[in-house]
Amino acid sequence: MKSLESAIKESTVSGLKFEGLHFEFNDQSDHMAYYDQILKKNQQERRPLQGMYPMDVQELFQKEIFIPKLELQYLVPNDQNNLPDEAYMNDLETLIKEFLNKKPLPNGLYAVEIAQYKEDKLVRKGVYYVRMNNHQVVEFLKDLS
Known part of the structure; x- marks a missing residue:
C-alpha cells in the first residue's frame, strides 16, 4: 500500500490534490x-x-475484490464556477485521466473519490471507477454492478 500511495502522492495536475488512499471491498467481484x-x-x-x-x-x-480508493480534492477554477454539469463532468474525467495516466499504477480497477470545492466550500462528492491498463485509463465505470 505504501508503494501505491507514494506513486500517487505527487500531483502534477492543476486543481487536483491527493488526500488519501484506502481500500474498498467489492462484493460484486x-x-x-x-x-x-x-x-x-x-x-x-x-x-x-x-x-x-x-x-x-x-x-x-x-x-478486483479489494479496490484501491484514491481520495482527491478538486478546487474548481473561478472561471469554471458556472459550467453546466455535463461540461463539468467531461472536464473532470479529463483531469482524472491526466492525473492517473502520469502514475506508474499496476493494471486493475481503482475507485476515485472526488470532493469538488468552489471557493473552499464542498459542493459535490462522488466516486468514479476506472480501469487501468499499461499505465493508462482505459475505462470509466459509473458503478460496479
Missing part, C-alpha cells in the same frame, strides 16, 4: 467464491480478525 474459500479456511485455522488475516492483498486486488 466475479471472484467472491475465491475470497469466501480463503476466509473459511482462515476461520477454521482460527486466524486473526475472524479469518480476514492473512490474505494476499495483491492477489485480491488482481481479482
